[in-house]
Amino acid sequence: MYVAVKGGERAIDAAHAWLAEERRGDTSVAELSVAQIREQLALAVNRVMAEGSLYDADLAALAIKQSRGDLIEAIFLIRAYRTTLPRLGVSLPLETAEMAVSRRISATFKDLPGGQILGPTFDYTHRLLDFKLAAEGEVAAAPTAPASLEPVPHVTGMLGRDGLIQSEAYGNDTPSDLTREPMELPASRPLRLQAITRGDEGFILSMAYSTQRGYGRTHAFVGELRIGAVAVEMEIPELGFSVEIGEVELTECETVNQFKGSKTEPPQFTRGYGLVFGQTERKAIAMSLVDRALRWKELGEDFTGAPAQDEEFVLMHSDNIQATGFLEHIKLPHYVDFQAELEMIRKLRREAMAHKEAAE
Amino acid sequence: MTPEALLGGFQTAPIQSARAFRAALEAMARPGTIWEVEGAMPPTPMSVAAGVLLLTLCDGTTPVHLGGSLDLPVVRDWVTFHTGAPLVAAEDARFALGTWADLTPVNRFAIGLPDYPDRSATLIVEMPRLDAEGARLTGPGIKDVAHLSLPETQAFRANRALFPQGFDTYLTCGSRLAGLPRSTIVEAV
Amino acid sequence: MPSAQTEPNPRKLWMGLLARCAPARLAALMPDLPPHDLLRGPEIGAVMVQGRVGGTGQPFNLGEMTVTRCSVRLGDAVGHAHVQGRDRAHAIRAAVMDALMQTEQAASFEATVLAPLKAEESAARALRAAKAAATKVEFFTLVRGEDK
Numbered sequence: 001m002y003v004a005v006k007g008g009e010r011a012i013d014a015a016h017a018w019l020a021e022e023r024r025g026d027t028s029v030a031e032l033s034v035a036q037i038r039e040q041l042a043l044a045v046n047r048v049m050a051e052g053s054l055y056d057a058d059l060a061a062l063a064i065k066q067s068r069g070d071l072i073e074a075i076f077l078i079r080a081y082r083t084t085l086p087r088l089g090v091s092l093p094l095e096t097a098e099m100a101v102s103r104r105i106s107a108t109f110k111d112l113p114g115g116q117i118l119g120p121t122f123d124y125t126h127r128l129l130d131f132k133l134a135a136e137g138e139v140a141a142a143p144t145a146p147a148s149l150e151p152v153p154h155v156t157g158m159l160g161r162d163g164l165i166q167s168e169a170y171g172n173d174t175p176s177d178l179t180r181e182p183m184e185l186p187a188s189r190p191l192r193l194q195a196i197t198r199g200d201e202g203f204i205l206s207m208a209y210s211t212q213r214g215y216g217r218t219h220a221f222v223g224e225l226r227i228g229a230v231a232v233e234m235e236i237p238e239l240g241f242s243v244e245i246g247e248v249e250l251t252e253c254e255t256v257n258q259f260k261g262s263k264t265e266p267p268q269f270t271r272g273y274g275l276v277f278g279q280t281e282r283k284a285i286a287m288s289l290v291d292r293a294l295r296w297k298e299l300g301e302d303f304t305g306a307p308a309q310d311e312e313f314v315l316m317h318s319d320n321i322q323a324t325g326f327l328e329h330i331k332l333p334h335y336v337d338f339q340a341e342l343e344m345i346r347k348l349r350r351e352a353m354a355h356k357e358a359a360e
Numbered sequence: 361m362t363p364e365a366l367l368g369g370f371q372t373a374p375i376q377s378a379r380a381f382r383a384a385l386e387a388m389a390r391p392g393t394i395w396e397v398e399g400a401m402p403p404t405p406m407s408v409a410a411g412v413l414l415l416t417l418c419d420g421t422t423p424v425h426l427g428g429s430l431d432l433p434v435v436r437d438w439v440t441f442h443t444g445a446p447l448v449a450a451e452d453a454r455f456a457l458g459t460w461a462d463l464t465p466v467n468r469f470a471i472g473l474p475d476y477p478d479r480s481a482t483l484i485v486e487m488p489r490l491d492a493e494g495a496r497l498t499g500p501g502i503k504d505v506a507h508l509s510l511p512e513t514q515a516f517r518a519n520r521a522l523f524p525q526g527f528d529t530y531l532t533c534g535s536r537l538a539g540l541p542r543s544t545i546v547e548a549v
Numbered sequence: 550m551p552s553a554q555t556e557p558n559p560r561k562l563w564m565g566l567l568a569r570c571a572p573a574r575l576a577a578l579m580p581d582l583p584p585h586d587l588l589r590g591p592e593i594g595a596v597m598v599q600g601r602v603g604g605t606g607q608p609f610n611l612g613e614m615t616v617t618r619c620s621v622r623l624g625d626a627v628g629h630a631h632v633q634g635r636d637r638a639h640a641i642r643a644a645v646m647d648a649l650m651q652t653e654q655a656a657s658f659e660a661t662v663l664a665p666l667k668a669e670e671s672a673a674r675a676l677r678a679a680k681a682a683a684t685k686v687e688f689f690t691l692v693r694g695e696d697k
Contacts, residue, residue, distance in 0.1 A: 058635075116688075118685075119684055147675070148682075149674065177610050237444065
């Protein structure tokens with residue numbers, strides 16, 4: 001039975017008015033500007049861009065302000081906005097080897113060409129609250145040192161020269177796009193990477209951690225982690241050549257994984273790959289572990305039943321907007337469904353009681 | 361790119377494309393009705409209505425096939441500049457534009473898959489005239505019966521037999537258009 | 550055209566510079582625009598950005614970025630722009646600038662607009678690289694296990 005009901009409009013309007021007031025908070029405290037969020041909560045902005053799957057720092061900052069800092073709500077706002085944009089084209093594949101790096105480290109090679117560049121990292125901080133930040137004050141300029149503007153080579157390229165690591169087959173196939181066509185399983189690796197890079201950071205982190213604890217172990221080391229700016233280039237039909245249309249900050253992680261070989265592959269290192277919008281280091285590392293775990297079939301490894309190896313489990317549950325949409329909808333009116341269940345329980349109870357009385 | 365190809369797009373794309381989309385939607389929802397559209401000035405011999413449909417419905421993800429009489433450099437450039445749609449052979453097209461003679465045989469066009477009947481082509485047929493007379497139309501979106509000056513009936517009857525697969529059709533003439541979805545039952549009179 | 554691959558296309562270079570620059574900076578350098586006709590846009594949209602599997606393999610869809618495009622006609626010259634972000638004025642200015650660079654006034658606009666943009670971009674990049682270089686690790690060995 002379907003019963004259409006209406007009402008509650010006045011209550012909804014009042015609720016939204018109160019929400020706006022609560023969002024502003026105590027008016028004796030200065031209001032946050034979108035620019036302040038963009039500049040000073042940059043890592044939240046980066047997460048919203050990565051999982052909202054739209055690179056636009058001002059929009060992400062606005063979404064964070066509107067959502068009162070609820071990042072999943074902010075990601076929802078960005079996803080909704082991006083559906084209103086016409087698709088003007090597709091970029092050429094990014095050349096991450098050309099990245100202007102602000103951070104670049106390797107856990108596998110101490111002395112690598114270009115060096116270990118720490119960048120603006122939380123690593124090696126003592127994780128002690130800095131009460132100086134509670135007071136406003138000037139920040140001293142960071143030190144500088146003579147620099148080369150030359151790009152630094154990928155670590156995996158160095159291993160690849162000796163055939164010690166599996167190589168990635170170069171190609172220019174058009175990848176399927178899960179924002180345009182429903183995801184079909186089994187998914188190609190390009191489609192899996194698209195799903196993971198926009199997936200929920202917490203979910204991808206937990207999946208990656210589960211592989212480290214033994215559920216689909218892949219023995220991963222971070223071969224290279226780099227953060228920096230990469231130019232985005234696109235073919236422009238009316239020009240007949242490609243031009244740079246902007247620049248994005250990215251985090252790229254390549255893992256080097258132990259691999260004893262299989263029926264089809266010789267013993268060599270294998271790779272997991274993570275590439276995420278913004279400075280999003282935890283997500284990129286986790287992405288590369290999950291990518292590697294999902295590759296068991298193509299590398300001829302055994303399926304051990306681990307969640308991180310299960311493509312359907314990972315890809316169908318990684319999107320936090322799908323997840324929260326389905327989760328939160330159960331709080332919305334289900335009066336009729338519930339009424340039907342209530343009737344059924346009452347009936348079953350009556351029958352059970354009657355049965356019991358008859359038996360006595 | 362020919363200078364002529366850079367002209368004739370929407371001037372106020374959000375408003376014009378929204379109005380055109382409404383007309384395209386109504387035309388497909390009510391087969392046999394004829395709608396007036398405006399806003400595009402495509403190069404000859406493309407009609408205004410066909411130009412409006414391309415600007416409204418096509419982008420880089422919708423491959424377009426140009427039938428013989430429209431497969432001209434200036435038309436190709438216009439479609440590329442204003443929509444970004446790749447130009448392809450009939451078999452790969454999501455949209456196909458041409459006269460009926462250009463587009464036949466129509467069994468070359470995608471009819472979708474049983475699981476995804478939406479992965480099919482939409483034909484935009486340039487007509488010498490378009491009137492609410494001629495072939496008899498019945499089916500979804502038609503209260504009793506409608507009439508439309510179709511180029512033929514047999515091809516549309518064969519297409520109806522494929523339902524839920526099949527192609528959908530727009531008929532265009534000057535600044536007017538009509539829709540003929542795959543669900544419409546067509547009979548000669 | 551064997552030289553096409555080795556010599557950078559100057560138009561490609563200035564279009565990239567105009568796309569990357571801060572809209573406010575471009576507006577400050579060219580506050581007044583000459584009369585022009587809009588051929589297309591300015592229109593805000595999205596471009597799907599692709600990466601490659603493992604950095605070097607098959608392409609995959611990474612996510613979209615906002616882009617505003619515009620095409621203008623200025624006399625006989627046609628200027629095009631695709632610029633990052635959602636600033637319509639930025640796209641119009643970049644397209645007008647692209648058209649101006651095809652006219653006799655190119656040298657003058659090169660000096661007053663493009664050269665400062667280029668210099669500022671280079672300085673910003675150099676500063677960032679210098680800060681990164683200051684965080685480069687200099688390893689020195691304390692004890693080697695086999696020396697015992």
